[in-house]
Amino acid sequence: MEENATVLELKDVAIFQKDSLVLNEVSLHVQKGEFVYLIGKTGSGKSSFMKTLYGDLPLKQGSGKIVNFDLKTLKEKDIPYLRRKLGVVFQDFKLLPDRNINKNLLFVLKATGWKDATKMNTQVEKVLDKVGMKTKGFKFPHELSGGEQQRIAIARALLNDPELIIADEPTGNLDPQTSVEVMKVLQEINKAGRTILMATHDYALILKYPAKTLKCDANKVFEVVQRAV
Numbered sequence: 001m002e003e004n005a006t007v008l009e010l011k012d013v014a015i016f017q018k019d020s021l022v023l024n025e026v027s028l029h030v031q032k033g034e035f036v037y038l039i040g041k042t043g044s045g046k047s048s049f050m051k052t053l054y055g056d057l058p059l060k061q062g063s064g065k066i067v068n069f070d071l072k073t074l075k076e077k078d079i080p081y082l083r084r085k086l087g088v089v090f091q092d093f094k095l096l097p098d099r100n101i102n103k104n105l106l107f108v109l110k111a112t113g114w115k116d117a118t119k120m121n122t123q124v125e126k127v128l129d130k131v132g133m134k135t136k137g138f139k140f141p142h143e144l145s146g147g148e149q150q151r152i153a154i155a156r157a158l159l160n161d162p163e164l165i166i167a168d169e170p171t172g173n174l175d176p177q178t179s180v181e182v183m184k185v186l187q188e189i190n191k192a193g194r195t196i197l198m199a200t201h202d203y204a205l206i207l208k209y210p211a212k213t214l215k216c217d218a219n220k221v222f223e224v225v226q227r228a229v
């Protein structure tokens, strides 16, 4: 099969929450390997945009293709398969508090169809290593700092080798220094060839790690050109 270098393409998309229009005339294109920021004021539609991409909000108008799934014709039963090709990271880390990190990650593997215990353990080690947390698998989420928990959440997003990582304010709950540490992990993952779309309010991070930036404003999404300050 020919490799498709486009991981996301939207054409003339309108996004609604209930009956109200949040974003309109959204057309964009993300290539494999890109790092893309999504910025915009509170309520401008960043989360609604991302929810549309991972199938939480149905695409009602326009056309959209993400990691070879057609968002317009996406059925409820397709959503778990779409989510396996996406790694989603949230502001609140959403780790299961009642089990340690290894078991948190194994839980996801089992839920996504993995069966072989040896392969599962190897994969857990591999993703923990990628985020610099290889020795922390025995810890419970509450025994880790916010930045460490977010690194685990990133490791969890990597478990199924996703084609696109969607991160919704991944540093939103972290102090500036910890945010930079988490950002470094995302940068490394991107340098290793993975595509990342990250919503953020953190302009300091954008200045420190410049990349293509999309802005939600006045019901539109457009690319902003960054100027040196």
Ligand SMILES: Nc1ncnc2c1ncn2[C@@H]1O[C@H](COP(=O)(O)OP(=O)(O)OP(=O)(O)O)[C@@H](O)[C@H]1O
Residues within 6 Å of the ligand: 017, 018, 022, 040, 041, 042, 043, 044, 045, 046, 047, 048, 049, 216
């Ligand atoms: N579940 C919902 N039901 C109805 N309206 C919603 C829902 N979620 C969001 N909205 C509305 O949609 C608009 C966009 O919200 P959204 O959460 O996408 O913005 P955001 O840019 O992600 O904001 P923030 O930066 O605060 O997370 C807002 O006007 C919001 O009130």
